[in-house]
Amino acid sequence: xxxxxxxxxxxxxILAQLLQHVELTGFALLFGFxxxxxxxxxxxxxxxxxxxxxxATGVLFTVPSLALFILLIPFTGLSMAxxxxxxxxxxxxxxxxxxxxxxxxxxxxxREASRALGYSKSRQLLTVELPIALPxxxxxxxxxxxxTIGLVTVTALIGQGGLGRLFITxxxxxxxxxxxxxxxxxxxxxxxxxxxxxxxLWLATPWNRGRxx
Amino acid sequence: xxxxxSVTKRFPDGTVAVDALDLTLATGELTVLxxxxxCGKTTSLRMINRLDEASAGTIAIDGVDIRQHPVTELRRxxxxxxxxxxxxxxxxxxxxxxTVPRLxxxxxxxxxxxxxxxxxxxxxxRDMAKRYPHQLSGGQQQRVGVARALAADPPIMLMDEPxxxxxxxxxxxxxxxxxALQARLGKTIVFVTHDIDEAIRLxxxxxxxxxxxxxxxxxxxxxxxxxxxxDFVVDFLGAEPQLKRLxxxxxxxxxxxEAPLIATGATAAEATSAxxxxxxxxxxxxxxxxxxxxxxxxxxxxxxxxxxxxxxDAVVGAGDTLRAALGALVISPLGVVARVDADGxxxxxxxQSSLHRALS
Numbered sequence: 167x168x169x170x171x172x173x174x175x176x177x178x179x180i181l182a183q184l185l186q187h188v189e190l191t192g193f194a195l196l197f198g199f200x201x202x203x204x205x206x207x208x209x210x211x212x213x214x215x216x217x218x219x220x221x222a223t224g225v226l227f228t229v230p231s232l233a234l235f236i237l238l239i240p241f242t243g244l245s246m247a248x249x250x251x252x253x254x255x256x257x258x259x260x261x262x263x264x265x266x267x268x269x270x271x272x273x274x275x276x277r278e279a280s281r282a283l284g285y286s287k288s289r290q291l292l293t294v295e296l297p298i299a300l301p302x303x304x305x306x307x308x309x310x311x312x313x314t315i316g317l318v319t320v321t322a323l324i325g326q327g328g329l330g331r332l333f334i335t336x337x338x339x340x341x342x343x344x345x346x347x348x349x350x351x352x353x354x355x356x357x358x359x360x361x362x363x364x365x366x367l368w369l370a371t372p373w374n375r376g377r378x379x
Numbered sequence: 380x381x382x383x384x385s386v387t388k389r390f391p392d393g394t395v396a397v398d399a400l401d402l403t404l405a406t407g408e409l410t411v412l413x414x415x416x417x418c419g420k421t422t423s424l425r426m427i428n429r430l431d432e433a434s435a436g437t438i439a440i441d442g443v444d445i446r447q448h449p450v451t452e453l454r455r456x457x458x459x460x461x462x463x464x465x466x467x468x469x470x471x472x473x474x475x476x477x478t479v480p481r482l483x484x485x486x487x488x489x490x491x492x493x494x495x496x497x498x499x500x501x502x503x504x505r506d507m508a509k510r511y512p513h514q515l516s517g518g519q520q521q522r523v524g525v526a527r528a529l530a531a532d533p534p535i536m537l538m539d540e541p542x543x544x545x546x547x548x549x550x551x552x553x554x555x556x557x558x559a560l561q562a563r564l565g566k567t568i569v570f571v572t573h574d575i576d577e578a579i580r581l582x583x584x585x586x587x588x589x590x591x592x593x594x595x596x597x598x599x600x601x602x603x604x605x606x607x608x609x610d611f612v613v614d615f616l617g618a619e620p621q622l623k624r625l626x627x628x629x630x631x632x633x634x635x636x637e638a639p640l641i642a643t644g645a646t647a648a649e650a651t652s653a654x655x656x657x658x659x660x661x662x663x664x665x666x667x668x669x670x671x672x673x674x675x676x677x678x679x680x681x682x683x684x685x686x687x688x689x690x691x692d693a694v695v696g697a698g699d700t701l702r703a704a705l706g707a708l709v710i711s712p713l714g715v716v717a718r719v720d721a722d723g724x725x726x727x728x729x730x731q732s733s734l735h736r737a738l739s
Contacts, residue, residue: 279465282430282537283478283527284455297469373469373511 169343176344184351186327191314191359193250198257198310205258206265207291216266223259231256231317235324249321256317257310264306268299301374304367308360315356319348329355380406381427381535381567386436388422388592396422397592399436404584406441406534409561409568411578414588414595414615422592424537424571428457440535455479458528458536458566462543464520466512472498472523473508479531497526502556518549525557529564538570542577554580575616579604579623587612600627605738624738626702630695630718633704633737635727638717640665643672647681661713664688669724671717694719697726701737704729 173180202223209216229237235252242248272295280290296303322330332348335341368375381404388397397419404410412420425431426438429450438445445453466475473494480490498508501522512520521541528536542550542557558581561568572578578585579600587603589595589611596608604624607613616623639657641650641664650662654677662680664672673688680686693711695704695718707716708731718726 273468275461275463275465276467278430279459279461279467282428282454282459282461282465284451284453284482286451289482294467294469298467371469373471373513 167342168346169341172341172343173347180332180347180351183327183329183331184355187315187318187329187352187355190246190249190253190318190321190326190328191311194253194257194314194318195261195307195311197250197254198261199307201254202258202261202265206262206269209262209266210269219262220259223262226255227259231320232323235321239324244325246326248324249318249326253314253317253321257314260306260310260313264302264309265299268302268306269295271302272298297371300371301367304363308363311359311363312356315352315359319352380404380441381569382439382442383423384437384439386423386426386433386438388419388426388431389434395592397426397433400592400594402586402594402597404567404569406567407565408583409566409570409581411570411572411582411585412588413572413575413578413585415590416573418588418590419592420571420573420586420588421539423588424539424569427535427537427569428454428459451482455482455531456533456535458531458533460521460524460528460536460538460541462540464512464517464524466520466523466527468512471509471511472503472515475512475523476508476526476530478527479533483531493530497529500529500560501526517545518553521545521553525560534567536566536568538568540572541570543572543574550577557581576623579627587615621738622702622705625705625734626700628701628737629697630699630701630704630729631697633701633729633733635718636715636730636733638725638728639663640725642667645684647684650675650677650680650684659713663691663717663725663728665725668722671719671723671725674713691717693717695729696721701734705734708734 205215205219209219226234231252234255235248238248238251242251276294276298277290280294285294318328319330319333322328322334329348329352332344332351336343336345336348383400383402386397386400387395389395396417400419400423402423412423414420422431426433427440427445429445448456466472467478470478476494476497477490480493485493494508495505498505503519503522503526507515507519512523515523521544524541528538542553545553554577570578570581572581582600584597584599585603586597587595589609595615596603596612598606601624603612604616604620604627607616607620613620637657639653639659639662641653641662643664643666645653645664653662654660660678661674661676663674666672671691671694674691675686675688689712691711691713693707693713693716695707695716697718697720704716704718708714708729714730716729718729720726
């Protein structure tokens with residue numbers, strides 16, 4: 167069933183694909199956050215932007231992943247850029263929505279208190295509103311991370327690395343071992359990332375411990 | 380001194396919350412802004428630290444227009460307490476209290492010392508500094524709110540219905556403690572409430588706001604109750620304004636009447652003479668320390684000087700209010716109340732006429 171000797175011989179390659187998978191996921195989330203965060207701030211500042219922004223990110227989210235990558239190929243080719251652009255687009259809806267919801271969830275009287283005590287707007291955002299919004303933002307980040315880890319397997323089809331390569335190898339060779347390795351590793355990666363984000367949240371929000379529902 | 384000069388606040392939807400307000404709040408006094416909801420009292424308060432900006436007119440603190448300071452600097456110099464404590468849920472009690480000192484860049488040692496001091500000032504336990512707001516009761520959270528407002532020792536405090544969200548028993552205790560604190564600190568306080576009884580209890584001066592953001596009357600609690608300027612103010616003061624005035628006046632403010640006092644073992648003639656002088660048909664018996672032992676009808680005492688006195692419970696302390704004196708008066712069999720000092724020694728006799736004169 168499993169050819170352990172194949173795994174042994176290809177350990178370096180498997181590790182490289184795993185690292186690339188992590189790398190693509192990480193960059194997609196980073197870029198996604200870099201776009202969603204200012205967009206969310208703008209949508210809170212000018213509420214009229216919220217509907218259109220949500221609609222736009224929502225429409226992008228509904229485009230089937232493979233179709234989106236193929237659409238991008240004429241512009242960016244079979245490149246890392248193509249997969250990163252695609253992956254980033256899929257994180258936007260979740261990140262945008264959760265950042266907005268998180269910041270909107272900061273109680274009115276807390277925002278009033280920080281104004282009344284003499285916070286500047288930026289300091290209020292960084293030291294009061296963001297920490298309080300963190301649980302909701304992190305919830306979005308966790309979903310976005312897991313979704314992206316799943317999607318990265320698809321980018322192998324446009325010639326990029328990641329654990330999806332193992333699936334392609336398995337299918338072309340009619341050989342189950344790489345399929346199983348890819349399957350197990352992608353699930354393990356998703357679980358590990360989700361747990362570590364949960365751990366980061368736990369460390370960063372000591373005030374929430376013991377009253378979590 | 381906080382001076383409003385023809386201050387108007389018009390909101391974007393056209394409602395006028397405050398209409399050409401002229402008001403001068405004295406330094407070191409607790410001024411209460413009171414009125415029905417929508418009368419502009421809260422907006423007036425919020426314009427002082429520019430949480431709301433005046434549409435017209437000027438507000439000056441000690442002669443300086445508040446728009447001359449950068450807004451964050453202005454706010455850091457003014458304490459602010461709100462109805463729901465508005466504590467930062469992600470910071471410990473100690474860190475909440477330290478907010479303004481840290482914004483002002485105090486060094487760590489000074490901040491820590493100040494936090495310790497304030498936790499005691501507002502009557503909380505030291506070990507609460509490490510807890511989070513959600514672990515405290517509503518009353519405790521309000522105390523932290525007060526401590527946070529006091530942290531940088533601002534000369535002015537703005538308080539927006541700070542005790543409205545706690546239950547009546549806790550509210551009464553917080554009010555008492557707050558009055559004691561203010562007696563010690565002497566801050567210039569602007570206090571908003573919709574509760575006229577709270578206004579009367581706490582205020583050195585009361586500004587009553589009417590509908591449409593107009594000032595209906597500005598006076599001391601006693602003046603307000605004694606001479607309300609309009610029907611609106613009369614209505615707002617509610618039932619029994621005279622009883623409310625009595626609750627503002629200490630027993631020591633009322634004149635005493637002639638008291639027919641005798642010592643234990645006095646003769647029948649001494650009792651008759653004491654009663655005649657005071658124009659009564661009874662006498663009060665006191666011991667050698669002038670503590671009240673009870674009373675006799677003169678006729679009964681003349682018949683039997685050895686009889687036991689009737690008990691006399693209509694007694695008030697010098698620090699009680701005249702309202703307490705009135706309460707004692709209605710249960711007194713003789714129509715009089717005795718004032719006693721902290722050791723229970725007789726200090727004078729009050730009748731209904733004493734209360735009447737105190738109010739007129």
